[in-house]
Every structure is written in structure tokens, then in C-alpha cells.
Amino acid sequence: MTVAVRAATLIDGTGADPVRGRFVVIEDGVIQRIAKAAPKGAEVIDAGELTILPGLIDCHVHLALGQENIQQRLLTPLSLNTAMALVHARETLDAGFTTVRDAGFTTRGVKMAVERGLFAGPRMRIAVSPLSQTGGHGDSMTPSGVNMWPGDPERPNGVVDGIEGVRRASREVLRAGADQIKIMTSGGVLSPNDEPGATGFSPEEIAAVVYEAHASGKTVMSHAQATQGIKNAVLAGVESIEHGIYLDEETCAEMKKRGTYLVATLIAPLWVLRRAEKDPSAIPPYALRKAKEVVEAHRRSFRMAVEKGLKIAMGTDTGVGPHGTNAEEIAVMVENGMTPMQAIVATTRTAAECARVDTLVGTIEPGKRADLVGVRGDPLANIALFKDQSCVAFVMKDGAVHKRS
Numbered sequence: 266m267t268v269a270v271r272a273a274t275l276i277d278g279t280g281a282d283p284v285r286g287r288f289v290v291i292e293d294g295v296i297q298r299i300a301k302a303a304p305k306g307a308e309v310i311d312a313g314e315l316t317i318l319p320g321l322i323d324c325h326v327h328l329a330l331g332q333e334n335i336q337q338r339l340l341t342p343l344s345l346n347t348a349m350a351l352v353h354a355r356e357t358l359d360a361g362f363t364t365v366r367d368a369g370f371t372t373r374g375v376k377m378a379v380e381r382g383l384f385a386g387p388r389m390r391i392a393v394s395p396l397s398q399t400g401g402h403g404d405s406m407t408p409s410g411v412n413m414w415p416g417d418p419e420r421p422n423g424v425v426d427g428i429e430g431v432r433r434a435s436r437e438v439l440r441a442g443a444d445q446i447k448i449m450t451s452g453g454v455l456s457p458n459d460e461p462g463a464t465g466f467s468p469e470e471i472a473a474v475v476y477e478a479h480a481s482g483k484t485v486m487s488h489a490q491a492t493q494g495i496k497n498a499v500l501a502g503v504e505s506i507e508h509g510i511y512l513d514e515e516t517c518a519e520m521k522k523r524g525t526y527l528v529a530t531l532i533a534p535l536w537v538l539r540r541a542e543k544d545p546s547a548i549p550p551y552a553l554r555k556a557k558e559v560v561e562a563h564r565r566s567f568r569m570a571v572e573k574g575l576k577i578a579m580g581t582d583t584g585v586g587p588h589g590t591n592a593e594e595i596a597v598m599v600e601n602g603m604t605p606m607q608a609i610v611a612t613t614r615t616a617a618e619c620a621r622v623d624t625l626v627g628t629i630e631p632g633k634r635a636d637l638v639g640v641r642g643d644p645l646a647n648i649a650l651f652k653d654q655s656c657v658a659f660v661m662k663d664g665a666v667h668k669r670s
């Protein structure tokens with residue numbers, strides 16, 4: 266069965282200029298060619314005046330996290346959490362995100378349910394349980410002694426120490442279905458026991474995780490906000506730095522040399538501030554203070570990364586903020602130094618490379634899976650239109666139309 270999607274304007278995700286009046290010719294969910302006319306006998310899907318782009322990719326989501334406050338989280342059974350993750354998956358796909366890299370807590374069953382077509386959602390690359398040192402960003406032990414995230418049969422405990430500890434935990438998350446290993450090499454904003462400027466995991470511990478991931482053909486993504494935590498992770502060979510709040514010139518140069526990706530999640534601290542404003546019980550006081558403290562440095566680091574030409578892949582930390590609002594990050598990236606086309610490439614081709622799905626998706630080119638998004642208007646003139654759900658009028662994943670309005 267041949268399908269041809271007529272695009273008024275086509276932006277292919279490679280950074281090339283838009284072209285007008287093209288047909289994306291698709292067979293069995295795979296893009297065959299870009300043509301000026303539909304092949305004879307093809308079913309034509311007329312996308313009207315839409316601009317067609319590759320399906321968007323978010324390299325840092327948490328589908329299993331929601332907007333609940335601490336009390337609600339403590340009252341949520343695991344099975345309800347799974348159901349919520351599937352709702353979040355659908356909201357994410359509705360917003361035009363056809364692939365996500367999940368940075369922790371989403372289980373293999375959620376990914377499988379979407380892969381089997383039981384529920385609508387994006388293609389996923391999951392990290393299962395993030396690894397953290399005791400007292401680090403991933404340690405959810407509260408001062409009262411209640412562990413907010415103790416691990417469960419599908420999500421191994423990720424709070425570990427020492428080379429043997431991290432080695433075993435790495436193997437456990439890989440056994441539980443991790444596509445990449447997530448580690449915390451610095452403190453963070455939402456964690457009760459540390460500061461964003463604190464270093465986490467020793468260089469030797471990070472090296473052991475990197476070894477185990479690479480031995481399985483997988484990558485490592487590092488939550489790294491503190492300068493030393495970023496540096497340790499980069500030098501140990503992780504593939505991506507998440508957040509990267511306190512980047513310095515030296516580490517930037519090292520990332521550039523090695524091709525380390527930056528997934529900045531600029532929107533994440535802003536979401537924390539907004540949630541605190543709406544519902545003070547949703548955000549503990551320590552997290553509100555830390556979010557305020559990091560915003561400026563975060564922007565500065567991102568601007569430096571853009572200026573130095575680092576590989577930047579779009580990521581948001583949804584879960585911290587509402588699922589389906591991922592595209593706000595694209596606009597914030599442009600506010601902080603990217604051109605609209607750079608931000609689009611960061612959310613398509615570069616994000617696909619970062620999530621290791623670039624042989625499948627990320628550009629509209631022959632041989633890629635037919636993941637397409639169609640938006641009303643010209644995103645190069647108005648990058649903010651991605652975040653307006655009424656502008657995201659068409660979503661196709663694997664050649665199947667998910668949304669058309």
C-alpha cells in the first residue's frame with residue numbers, strides 16, 4: 266500500500282531550507298522518496314496548507330511522573346502509576362512527539378504496550394531506574410525516613426555506591442530493559458538531600474557504569490548540573506549531559522572535542538517555579554529555592570553551548586512539567602540563542618542521534634520510518650506555534666495517522 270502525504274511546505278530535519286509542494290511517498294510505514302507528484306494509485310493524504318516536519322523527539326521525559334504533590338504520590342498504587350504513564354504517552358504523541366528518550370521510572374511494560382499497539386504513544390528509549398549515590402539526586406529518602414521511591418520489581422533500586430555497587434545496578438537496569446543508563450553525577454533541584462552544585466559519583470564509579478553500558482552496546486545519559494559533575498561525566502565518556510546548568514569553558518571544549526550531547530531542559534526549572542505558584546504543596550520549599558537559584562546560570566550555559574557549537578539535543582524533563590507541553594522548550598531554546606532552524610534540527614535529527622534512533626527517524630529521507638508532524642503556519646517565522654496544540658494538526662507515526670484536525 267503506497268501513501269503520499271502532500272506537504273504545502275516541507276522541512277526535512279537536516280537543516281536544509283524548506284521546500285514547497287512536495288509529496289512524502291510512504292510504503293509499509295517507510296519513506297520511499299520525496300516527490301513533486303503522487304505516484305499513480307497512491308492514497309493521497311492532503312495535509313492542506315500545513316508545514317510537514319519529521320516527528321518531534323524529546324530526549325528527556327519522565328512519562329511515569331505526573332504533577333501530583335507528595336501526598337498524592339504516596340497514595341498512588343504502582344498500577345495506577347502505570348496507567349498514568351500510558352495517558353502521558355498519548356498526550357506526548359498528541360503534541361507531535363513521536364519519539365522520546367525516557368530519563369527514568371518508565372517501565373518496560375509501558376514501552377511494550379505502545380509497541381504492541383495496545384495504547385497510543387511515542388517510540389520510547391527508556392532508562393528504567395536512574396543510578397545515584399546515597400544522598401544524591403536519585404535518593405528519595407526524606408528527612409522523616411520515608412523513601413519516596415524505594416524501587417519495585419520492575420524498577421531496580423538505583424541508589425548504590427562503590428564500583429561493585431554501580432556495576433551490579435547497571436546490570437540490573439539493563440536486565441530490566443534499559444535502552445540507556447541514566448546516572449546522577451551531581452545534585453539537583455527536586456531532590457531533598459543535595460544541591461545542584463554538589464558533585465555525585467566518583468570518576469571511577471562513572472567509568473564502571475560507562476563500561477557496562479558500552480559492553481551492552483548502550484549509552485549513558487548523565488544528570489549533571491554542577492561543573493565538576495559535568496566534567497567527571499564527560500571525561501568518563503558519557504554520551505549526553507542532562508541539564509548542564511553550571512557549564513564552564515573548559516568542559517564545553519571537552520564536550521565539543523568528544524561530541525558529547527547537551528540536553529539542556531531549560532524549561533524544567535521554570536516549570537518548578539510555575540507549579541509552586543499554582544500549588545505551594547506541590548513543590549517543597551528547598552526545591553523552590555534551588556529552582557530560583559539555577560535559572561540564570563542555566564541560560565548562560567546554554568548560550569555558551571550554542572556559541573561554541575556543541576551538539577544540542579532537545580529535552581524537557583516533562584513529568585516535572587505537564588506532559589504534552591514539551592514544545593515550549595523549542596521556543597525557550599530560541600529565546601536563548603538558537604535560530605528557529607537550529608532548534609528544529611535539535612528536536613529532530615540531533616535528538617534522533619542522541620537517542621540512538623537516527624537510523625529509524627529524525628529526518629524526512631528515504632529509508633526512514635514515516636514519523637511526520639504537520640503544523641499550521643510557518644515555524645521559522647513563529648517558533649512558538651509548536652506549543653499551541655491547535656497548530657499541531659497532523660501526527661503520523663510509523664506511517665499510521667494518529668491525529669488529523
Ligand SMILES: [Zn+2]
Pocket residue numbers: 325326327368582
Ligand atoms: Zn529528569
